[in-house]
Amino acid sequence: xxxxxxxxxxxxxxxxxxxxxxxxxxxxxxxxxxxxxxxxxxxxxxxxxxxxxxxxxxxxxxxxxxxxxxxxxxxxxx
Amino acid sequence: xxxxxxxxxxxxxxxxxxxxxxxxxxxxxxxxxxxxxxxxxxxxxxxxxxxxxxxxxxxxxxxxxxxxxxxxxxxxxxxxxxxxxxxxxxxxxxxxxxxxxxxxxxxxxxxxxxxxxxxxxxxxxxxxxxxxxxxxxxxxxxxxxxxxxxxxxxxxxxxxxxxxxxxxxxxxxxxxxxxxxxxxxxxxxxxxxxxxxxxxxxxxxxxxxxxxxxxxxxxxxxxxxxxxxxxxxxxxxxxxxxxxxxxxxxxxxxxxxxxxxxxxxxxxxxxxxxxxxxxxxxxxxxxxxxxxxxxxxxxxxxxxxxxxxxxxxxxxxxxxxxxxxxxxxxxxxxxxxxxxxxxxxxxxxxxxxxxxxxxxxxxxxxxxxxxxxxxxxxxxxxxxxxxxxxxxxxxxxxxxxxxxxxxxxxxxxxxxxxxxxxxxxxxxxxxxxxxxxxxxxxxxxxxxxxxxxxxxxxxxxxxxxxxxxxxxxxxxxxxxxxxxxxxxxxxxxxxxxxxxxxxxxxxxxxxxxxxxxxxxxxxxxxxxxxxxxxxxxxxxxxxxxxxxxxxxxxxxxxxxxxxxxxxxxxxxxxxxxxxxxxxxxxxxxxxxxxxxxxxxxxxxxxxxxxxxxxxxxxxxxxxxxxxxxxxxxxxxxxxxxxxxxxxxxxxxxxxxxxxxxxxxxxxxxxxxxxxxxxxxxxxxxxxxxxxxxxxxxxxxxxxxxxxxxxxxxxxxxxxxxxxxxxxx
Numbered sequence: 188x189x190x191x192x193x194x195x196x197x198x199x200x201x202x203x204x205x206x207x208x209x210x211x212x213x214x215x216x217x218x219x220x221x222x223x224x225x226x227x228x229x230x231x232x233x234x235x236x237x238x239x240x241x242x243x244x245x246x247x248x249x250x251x252x253x254x255x256x257x258x259x260x261x262x263x264x265x
Numbered sequence: 266x267x268x269x270x271x272x273x274x275x276x277x278x279x280x281x282x283x284x285x286x287x288x289x290x291x292x293x294x295x296x297x298x299x300x301x302x303x304x305x306x307x308x309x310x311x312x313x314x315x316x317x318x319x320x321x322x323x324x325x326x327x328x329x330x331x332x333x334x335x336x337x338x339x340x341x342x343x344x345x346x347x348x349x350x351x352x353x354x355x356x357x358x359x360x361x362x363x364x365x366x367x368x369x370x371x372x373x374x375x376x377x378x379x380x381x382x383x384x385x386x387x388x389x390x391x392x393x394x395x396x397x398x399x400x401x402x403x404x405x406x407x408x409x410x411x412x413x414x415x416x417x418x419x420x421x422x423x424x425x426x427x428x429x430x431x432x433x434x435x436x437x438x439x440x441x442x443x444x445x446x447x448x449x450x451x452x453x454x455x456x457x458x459x460x461x462x463x464x465x466x467x468x469x470x471x472x473x474x475x476x477x478x479x480x481x482x483x484x485x486x487x488x489x490x491x492x493x494x495x496x497x498x499x500x501x502x503x504x505x506x507x508x509x510x511x512x513x514x515x516x517x518x519x520x521x522x523x524x525x526x527x528x529x530x531x532x533x534x535x536x537x538x539x540x541x542x543x544x545x546x547x548x549x550x551x552x553x554x555x556x557x558x559x560x561x562x563x564x565x566x567x568x569x570x571x572x573x574x575x576x577x578x579x580x581x582x583x584x585x586x587x588x589x590x591x592x593x594x595x596x597x598x599x600x601x602x603x604x605x606x607x608x609x610x611x612x613x614x615x616x617x618x619x620x621x622x623x624x625x626x627x628x629x630x631x632x633x634x635x636x637x638x639x640x641x642x643x644x645x646x647x648x649x650x651x652x653x654x655x656x657x658x659x660x661x662x663x664x665x666x667x668x669x670x671x672x673x674x675x676x677x678x679x680x681x682x683x684x685x686x687x688x689x690x691x692x693x694x695x696x697x698x699x700x701x702x703x704x705x706x707x708x709x710x711x712x713x714x715x716x717x718x719x720x721x722x723x724x725x726x727x728x729x730x731x732x733x734x735x736x737x738x739x740x741x742x743x744x745x746x747x748x749x750x751x752x753x754x755x756x757x758x759x760x761x762x763x764x765x766x767x768x769x770x771x772x773x774x775x776x777x778x779x780x781x782x783x784x785x786x787x788x789x790x791x792x793x794x795x796x797x798x799x800x801x802x803x804x805x806x807x808x809x810x811x812x813x814x815x816x817x818x819x820x821x822x823x824x825x826x827x828x829x830x831x832x833x834x835x836x837x838x839x840x841x842x843x844x845x846x847x848x849x850x851x852x853x854x855x856x857x858x859x860x861x862x863x864x865x866x867x868x869x870x871x872x873x874x875x876x877x878x879x880x881x882x883x884x885x886x887x888x889x890x891x892x893x894x895x896x897x898x899x900x901x902x903x904x905x906x907x908x909x910x911x912x913x914x915x916x917x918x919x920x921x922x923x924x925x926x927x928x929x930x931x932x933x934x935x936x937x938x939x940x941x942x943x944x945x946x947x948x949x950x951x952x953x954x955x956x957x958x959x960x961x962x963x964x965x966x967x968x969x970x971x972x973x974x975x976x977x978x979x980x981x982x983x984x985x986x987x988x989x990x991x992x993x
Contacts, residue, residue, distance in 0.1 A: 208518075209333045210758050210760075211521070212331060212333065212520060212521065212524065213328075213329075213331075213333065213758065213760055214760060215521060215524045215525070216328055216329040216331065216366060216524060217328060217363065217760060217762075218362065218363050218366075218528065220524075220525060220528055221525075228551075228554075229558065229560070230560075231558065231563070231652055231653060231655070231656065232558070232559075232560050232561070232563045232564050232653060233564075233653075233656035233657070234656070235655065235656045235659075236652060236655055236656075236665075236759050238554075238558070238652065238763060242360075242362050242363055243359075243360060243362070243391075244360045244363060244762060244764075245551075245554075245762065245763035245764075245765075246760065246761065246762050246763065247648075247652050247655075247759060247760075247761050247762075247763055248758075248759060248760060249655070249659070249758070249759040252758055252759060252760070
């Protein structure tokens with residue numbers, strides 16, 4: 188499952204960040220590592236981008252960027 | 266003899282409170298410029314303490330030192346090449362884990378580092394306590410606590426900086442990230458290889474070079490081939506072999522595995538130094554965002570904030586603008602009285618004072634606008650604005666943060682373009698700068714009001730609205746076009762932190778506001794001054810014009826004709842005669858001014874250019890008006906006043922000018938084409954100056970002028986000729 192498929196209020200663990208070199212490296216440097224918990228705080232009013240909570244801070248990603256992040260163990264509100 | 270001057274580099278993540286610490290250290294003694302060759306802002310400050318001269322350089326805020334972004338390259342090169350005596354890393358204590366990523370990279374650079382744990386009070390609010398002694402011990406680096414927004418810990422930081430800079434200590438080589446057996450083996454083998462190949466001293470520490478080569482770092486490769494020629498190729502070959510081996514072993518790029526190891530190392534540290542002392546209290550910032558980025562309320566609130574900013578900037582700004590205007594007027598008058606009639610007076614009064622005055626008048630707008638923007642930035646709302654608007658801006662291939670400068674363009678393009686400094690990606694910045702003038706600024710409105718009011722009557726409002734809409738449509742199309750041609754490249758990823766809201770510091774706000782305004786005044790003064798003098802010269806020379814009529818003799822004749830009657834007249838007759846005389850004289854004066862303008866250099870240029878403007882429905886008078894409009898759009902109306910023989914003091918509401926325009930052969934169609942031209946071509950000299958300053962390149966400035974002028978002509982051509990073809 189990919190991160191963009193999560194709904195507001197759901198949590199998941201990161202499996203793998205895909206995409207091209209610089210983008211991927213940047214995300215890893217920001218803490219999107221395998222096994223890290225990520226919480227979907229909300230979607231922007233126009234449905235894009237997404238606000239996430241990760242390692243205790245808030246970060247936003249575009250939906251098509253979140254689509255490149257593979258997650259597992261999705262839990263939380265439906 | 267101890268060193269008496271110390272250079273300090275401030276590094277840190279964006280939003281770590283770095284600029285507050287910088288302000289606390291240096292106060293208002295700051296110098297703002299650009300890093301050489303790029304448009305990244307460089308801030309430098311000076312202070313004296315304990316007999317030392319300290320220079321503090323504020324490095325761009327970065328999350329890492331990977332050399333993917335200009336900011337990272339700038340920060341890293343400064344540390345490596347300029348070799349500051351101490352690097353101070355500002356760490357947001359409430360966000361320790363991610364902030365330590367940059368910290369471990371700084372440690373690897375083998376410079377003297379001090380860690381500053383900023384905003385530990387906030388961390389305490391979140392229920393965590395940091396063991397500074399432990400952190401200091403684990404990383405072998407001095408650690409200082411500060412609370413930037415209460416100016417706490419600044420003194421202690423200074424003392425630590427000085428004592429670290431003074432100390433002749435060997436840099437600790439231990440307690441760095443351990444990359445695991447396989448990568449460590451590759452690092453040491455590669456280090457050994459480099460050592461054997463290059464006998465000259467490498468500018469950097471060997472281990473670091475080896476690590477960076479394993480990460481395939483572009484900049485380090487360039488440096489190595491400069492230093493190690495002709496052995497560079499052999500070294501890269503060896504590095505590639507090692508990378509290949511690691512890639513096969515991990516089934517992953519080596520740099521990714523190394524990032525993982527750094528975070529692993531950090532996780533170990535965090536576990537030891539971070540203690541959860543209480544259950545997390547309420548997260549105020551998150552609650553504010555429940556409202557400000559709410560699905561339903563977020564956008565309306567955003568619109569309200571922008572509206573309020575506009576109101577403040579352009580309504581409140583009118584008062585000081587009025588004062589400045591009368592001040593400039595008074596100055597011009599006084600200078601006019603003091604100076605003898607002649608060239609010098611013309612140059613000073615009509616060239617310098619009027620020209621610079623037309624720009625200085627924007628200062629109140631700029632002050633207020635930048636105060637508002639500083640508020641947005643310092644509170645953290647700017648990131649939310651980008652979050653809300655990104656979807657819209659993404660249509661043009663821009664980042665959400667571009668929205669604010671674009672919107673500000675409707676007020677005035679000069680400060681709007683300066684506001685692009687908040688954009689991180691250089692391509693985004695240049696694109697936003699290039700299309701910003703298509704947002705029709707308030708100075709162009711008088712021209713529209715005059716033309717639309719004259720030719721469209723009751724439909725004037727619709728005509729003007731359609732011009733604004735045309736600007737937006739063009740901005741989107743041109744933006745997309747440039748994005749896929751001259752500014753090709755990926756849209757900057759929207760990986761953006763939403764930092765916790767913070768109460769802004771008044772001192773910071775004022776420093777922020779004043780810095781921008783200083784740049785505006787200083788740099789624009791030069792360009793504007795030169796430009797105004799050029800345009801003035803073009804319209805003032807040649808001094809002696811061969812007039813077709815002898816205006817002076819005619820004026821004298823009128824005077825003689827009336828004076829006799831006036832001397833004899835009484836009561837109502839006297840008033841009537843005086844009025845008649847003055848009207849006759851002023852009509853003659855207007856004709857004289859028109860002929861003078863026509864025969865001046867600018868008039869001649871206008872006539873030469875007339876064939877270029879003819880296909881878009883303008884005669885030589887239109888072309889002269891457009892030429893003078895290059896300085897500022899407000900001038901277009903007064904130039905037209907002169908040229909269409911209605912008097913120079915006309916404004917857009919003047920009935921006489923409207924009548925003259927109607928009689929001049931202009932049609933609604935040609936008027937509309939002219940409005941479109943005014944919308945699209947170079948807004949004013951001040952904007953050109955700002956574009957030059959903000960792109961830091963004459964090439965982009967020339968590009969902006971050229972493309973907008975060509976586009977203006979094309980659009981006007983299509984409107985005029987197209988309209989004629991369908992019989993308008």
